[in-house]
Amino acid sequence: MKLSSIPAFVLFMLAGLSGAAANSYTVENVAGGLEHPWSVAFLDDDRMLVTERPGRLRLIDRNGLRDEPVAGLPPVFSSGQAGLFDVLPARDFQASGILFISFAHGDDDANHVRIIRARFDGDRLHDVHPIFTAQPAKSGDAHYGGRMAWASDGSLLMGTGDGFYFRELPQQLDNHHGKIIRILDDGSVPPDNPFVTREGALPEIYSYGHRNVQAIVVDAAGGRVYAHEHGPRGGDELNSIEAGGNYGWPLITYGRDYSRALITPFTEQPGLKQPLLHWTPSIAPGGMALYQGDHGPWRNSLFVAAMAEKSLRRVALGADGLPGEQEVMLKELDQRVRDVRSPPGRSAVYVVTDEASGSVLRIRPTDTSVAPVASIAGGQP
Amino acid sequence: MSTPSIARVVVAFLVAVVLTTLWGAAVQTQFNLSALAGIGMEVDASLRLGTMARDMASGFFPTYAGYIVVPTLLVAFLLAEGLVRWINGSRWFWYPLGAVLGLLVGIPLVNYLAPVALLVGASRDPACTVIMAAGGALAAALFVYLLAPGWRQVVAPRPHP
Numbered sequence A: 001m002k003l004s005s006i007p008a009f010v011l012f013m014l015a016g017l018s019g020a021a022a023n024s025y026t027v028e029n030v031a032g033g034l035e036h037p038w039s040v041a042f043l044d045d046d047r048m049l050v051t052e053r054p055g056r057l058r059l060i061d062r063n064g065l066r067d068e069p070v071a072g073l074p075p076v077f078s079s080g081q082a083g084l085f086d087v088l089p090a091r092d093f094q095a096s097g098i099l100f101i102s103f104a105h106g107d108d109d110a111n112h113v114r115i116i117r118a119r120f121d122g123d124r125l126h127d128v129h130p131i132f133t134a135q136p137a138k139s140g141d142a143h144y145g146g147r148m149a150w151a152s153d154g155s156l157l158m159g160t161g162d163g164f165y166f167r168e169l170p171q172q173l174d175n176h177h178g179k180i181i182r183i184l185d186d187g188s189v190p191p192d193n194p195f196v197t198r199e200g201a202l203p204e205i206y207s208y209g210h211r212n213v214q215a216i217v218v219d220a221a222g223g224r225v226y227a228h229e230h231g232p233r234g235g236d237e238l239n240s241i242e243a244g245g246n247y248g249w250p251l252i253t254y255g256r257d258y259s260r261a262l263i264t265p266f267t268e269q270p271g272l273k274q275p276l277l278h279w280t281p282s283i284a285p286g287g288m289a290l291y292q293g294d295h296g297p298w299r300n301s302l303f304v305a306a307m308a309e310k311s312l313r314r315v316a317l318g319a320d321g322l323p324g325e326q327e328v329m330l331k332e333l334d335q336r337v338r339d340v341r342s343p344p345g346r347s348a349v350y351v352v353t354d355e356a357s358g359s360v361l362r363i364r365p366t367d368t369s370v371a372p373v374a375s376i377a378g379g380q381p
Numbered sequence B: 001m002s003t004p005s006i007a008r009v010v011v012a013f014l015v016a017v018v019l020t021t022l023w024g025a026a027v028q029t030q031f032n033l034s035a036l037a038g039i040g041m042e043v044d045a046s047l048r049l050g051t052m053a054r055d056m057a058s059g060f061f062p063t064y065a066g067y068i069v070v071p072t073l074l075v076a077f078l079l080a081e082g083l084v085r086w087i088n089g090s091r092w093f094w095y096p097l098g099a100v101l102g103l104l105v106g107i108p109l110v111n112y113l114a115p116v117a118l119l120v121g122a123s124r125d126p127a128c129t130v131i132m133a134a135g136g137a138l139a140a141a142l143f144v145y146l147l148a149p150g151w152r153q154v155v156a157p158r159p160h161p
Helices: A003-023 B006-037 B045-057 B060-087 B091-113 B126-151
Strands: A025-034 A037-042 A048-052 A056-061 A084-089 A098-106 A111-120 A125-133 A145-150 A156-160 A179-183 A205-208 A213-219 A224-229 A236-240 A277-279 A285-290 A301-306 A311-317 A323-329 A337-341 A349-353 A358-365
Touching (some): A025 A048, A025 A056, A037 A337, A037 A358, A048 A084, A056 A084, A084 A145, A098 A145, A111 A145, A125 A179, A224 A285, A301 A349, B006 B045, B006 B060, B006 B126, B045 B060, B091 B126
Parallel strands (some): A145 A213, A213 A285, A285 A337
Antiparallel strands (some): A037 A048, A111 A125, A156 A179, A179 A205, A236 A277, A301 A311, A301 A337, A311 A323, A337 A349
């Protein structure tokens, strides 16, 4: 362990110990000193990759965080919310070494969210080439989405954002902004995408009417695709995604403008999908994971990272896949939580904290008898 | 020489703030609804009036008034009064001009300084900012009108010795 990381380690262990009595989990530091880490991906039992928003891909292995970033990453537009976003190993990563990486590409006047495909040899990226670039280019440095997930059929899903200044674009099918897109792993379009035959529509679009998608989780067993997105002031949404669905932004929302003005007078309209739940006031959700470990009370739960609330939320799912009670965790850390992952076969979940000196933390359950602590505000329409 | 009482100035200033804020609320509502109409929402007159009333009565009022209108009009009116006294100009000219220019600077400035991408979303459209700022002219003119009796003597030419 580096000397500089010892204070952080002590802090997290103390937080974990103090939390153990009240919260039935412990918090352990896996790696620290990361600059605004955005996403974490598990490559195998020993290695994980972490993206840092300014544009670095970092490897953590048995020896800890490697000092040198993974080489071979293309230039990243880093400004405001723009930067390096998600890293997703191919489903056959162990054999192919293929990674998919999303990031902001371009400059302040003209930029896009882009997905590249690359081969990782354990030290650097090779054979890097883009397979998707959101169109058209937009200006500014806000609302990119960027989170990816594998659909059950092996296609690749990614959420995008409305670019903030262009909030009408999510309702128009001639652009990729405010959408969930679905492509194959070579960038081609699946022939059964919902708008492939509609004239004027971009064929990669899978669903639309999103504001700023922050996570996608595929529950293959339950047959649902969950996604959540940032609302404006309130109205963060957890949605069940359906092909061709219109999720309403900005025609309907439970949020308001930052000035508290109405963005729209409506919270529901015919033909527009309602969220499974909304968080008002906003918690600013980050990543999301479906728990895949063996800790009984956490089974059938979604874990949702929350930045504004500085917490990790556990959302219990009913047998029908609908959200139920929520538990607020990690408030004692007082740090923005950007991402959460639940590797298969491990009882712990892993989070990254969105701080100038952020960390990867391991959250271990300590009590197998605890039910959800509290039902938390957050409307269910 | 007489000047308006502090109480009258405060009341006139508050009236100007309320008028500017209500104008701004109405303008940004119409821009928001027009944008929604552009993507297919049916927006009739009753929806426009109802939404405008909701915005006027909502949290937009204290947000816009507190972060933008009050500081802007305060600075603008102080500068206008200084110019009136310095170059002996007309308050009917300097106050409205100061209010409009102040809001044209104040709205983008607060948008820029706000921790969110844009405090007033409708001001994404520069035309919205311009029309919101125009409300400052009306409010400033009302401010001058309300205080005019006391001010007539303030600006009276000084007799030469």
